[in-house]
Amino acid sequence: MADHLTIGHDATLTQVVDRFRRHHDLRLLAVLDERRQPVGVLRELDVRELLFNPFGHALLRNPSFGDAIAQLIRPATVTDHDTPLPDLLAMHSDRGVVLVQHGTFLALLDPEQLLRMASRWHGDASALAQARSQRVHAAANAFEAGIKALANDIGTACSAIGRVAAELDQRATTTHGSAASVAAAAHQTAVGMVDIEQRGRALAQSIERITRDAGEALRLREQASAAVERTGTQVRSLSDVATTIEEMLALIRGLAKQTNLLALNAGIEAARAGAAGTGFAVVAGEVKSLARQTEAAAGDIARRVDAVHLLLGDVGQGQAAVQSAIAAIGQITTTIGTAVAAERRTTQAIAERVEEARGAGADIDARAGAIAAAADGIGDRAGMLTRLVEGLSGLSRQLQGRASELVSAVA
Structure with a gap:
C-alpha cells in the first residue's frame, strides 16, 4: 500500500523512469486515475527496454512522447481484497495482481510476492497434510484395534446366540409335539361337534313338528271354544224358551180357572x-171362546216345544264337536309326548357328546398349559x-x- 507502488495516469515517462531508478526493487507500478481506480500497470521491464534503446534518451526528450505513458500501460489483473489465497x-502473471476495496486501489502484488506467498501457502499446506496424515495413521491403527476387539465381542455374542437358537429349536420341537396332540384333541372335539350338530338338526325338526302340532291344537282348541260358546248361546235360548213355556203354562192355568168359574156360573144359572x-x-159361548183360546195356546206350546227339541239337537251336535276336538287334542298331546320322549333321548346323546367335548376341552386345556409353559421358556430365551x-x-x-x-480425524 506504499505510495511508491502507484502513479497517476497523467504522469510523464520521465517521472516513471525516475520512480524505477529510486526504487531498485520495484518491478511494477499501478497506474491510477483521479479516483484512485486502477487503469493498468507499468512493468519495470518495459521501461528498461525503452532506456536501453539507442533512441531511448531522445524519446524521453521528445515532448510528444515523453509526456505520455499510455503506450506503456498494460492491462492489470484486478480483484477484491478478500479474494481467497488459492484464487x-x-x-x-507477470503483471501481478491489483487488490481493490470498493473499486479503489488497496495494494499491488508483484510476481515475486505472489511466488513467496505461494511458497509459504504450499509449505503450510504440506505441514498440515503431514500432521493430518499422522493423525489419520494413528486413528487408523486405533480403529483397526477397535474393530478387532469388536469383532471378537461380536463373535462371542454370535456363539451365545447360536446356543440360544439351538435351545429355541429344541423347545420348538417340543411345542410342535404338543401342538400335534392338541390338534388330535381338537379333531375329536370337531367330530363330536358334528354329531351334536346332526342331533341338533333332528331336534330342530322335532321342535318344528311340535310347533306345527301345537298350532293345530290351538286351532282345534279355538274351534272347541267356539263350539262351547255356541252351546252356551243355545243353552241361553233354551232358557228363554223355558221361560216362555212357563208363561204359557201360567196362561193356560188362568184360562182353566176362568173356564171352571164360567162352568160354575153356567151351572148356577x-x-x-x-x-x-x-x-x-x-155361558156356553164363553166356554167355547175359552176353549178356543186354550186350543191356540196348546198349539203355540207345541211349536215352542219343537223349537226346544231343535235347540237340544244343536246342543248335542256341539257337544259331539267338543268331544271330537278333545279327542284330537288328546292325539296331539300323545304326539307331543312321543316327540318329547325322542327329544329326551336326543338331549341325553347331546349331553354325552358334551361330556366328551368337555373331556377333550380338559385335555386341550392341559396341553395348552404345557404349551404356555413352553412358550414362557421360549419367551425367557427370547428375552x-x-x-x-x-449388546450387539x-x-x-x-x-x-x-x-x-x-x-x-480424516476430515
Whole structure:
C-alpha cells in the first residue's frame, strides 16, 4: 500500500523512469486515475527496454512522447481484497495482481510476492497434510484395534446366540409335539361337534313338528271354544224358551180357572133358570171362546216345544264337536309326548357328546398349559436373545463412534 507502488495516469515517462531508478526493487507500478481506480500497470521491464534503446534518451526528450505513458500501460489483473489465497495464486502473471476495496486501489502484488506467498501457502499446506496424515495413521491403527476387539465381542455374542437358537429349536420341537396332540384333541372335539350338530338338526325338526302340532291344537282348541260358546248361546235360548213355556203354562192355568168359574156360573144359572136356557147359552159361548183360546195356546206350546227339541239337537251336535276336538287334542298331546320322549333321548346323546367335548376341552386345556409353559421358556430365551441383540446394538454403536472419530480425524 506504499505510495511508491502507484502513479497517476497523467504522469510523464520521465517521472516513471525516475520512480524505477529510486526504487531498485520495484518491478511494477499501478497506474491510477483521479479516483484512485486502477487503469493498468507499468512493468519495470518495459521501461528498461525503452532506456536501453539507442533512441531511448531522445524519446524521453521528445515532448510528444515523453509526456505520455499510455503506450506503456498494460492491462492489470484486478480483484477484491478478500479474494481467497488459492484464487489469487491462480491469477499469477507477470503483471501481478491489483487488490481493490470498493473499486479503489488497496495494494499491488508483484510476481515475486505472489511466488513467496505461494511458497509459504504450499509449505503450510504440506505441514498440515503431514500432521493430518499422522493423525489419520494413528486413528487408523486405533480403529483397526477397535474393530478387532469388536469383532471378537461380536463373535462371542454370535456363539451365545447360536446356543440360544439351538435351545429355541429344541423347545420348538417340543411345542410342535404338543401342538400335534392338541390338534388330535381338537379333531375329536370337531367330530363330536358334528354329531351334536346332526342331533341338533333332528331336534330342530322335532321342535318344528311340535310347533306345527301345537298350532293345530290351538286351532282345534279355538274351534272347541267356539263350539262351547255356541252351546252356551243355545243353552241361553233354551232358557228363554223355558221361560216362555212357563208363561204359557201360567196362561193356560188362568184360562182353566176362568173356564171352571164360567162352568160354575153356567151351572148356577142353569139351576136357577130351569128350563130357560138363555143364560146358559151365554155361558156356553164363553166356554167355547175359552176353549178356543186354550186350543191356540196348546198349539203355540207345541211349536215352542219343537223349537226346544231343535235347540237340544244343536246342543248335542256341539257337544259331539267338543268331544271330537278333545279327542284330537288328546292325539296331539300323545304326539307331543312321543316327540318329547325322542327329544329326551336326543338331549341325553347331546349331553354325552358334551361330556366328551368337555373331556377333550380338559385335555386341550392341559396341553395348552404345557404349551404356555413352553412358550414362557421360549419367551425367557427370547428375552436373553433380545439382550444379546441389544449388546450387539451397543457394539454397533461403538463401531459407529469409532468410525465417526476416524471420519473426524480424516476430515
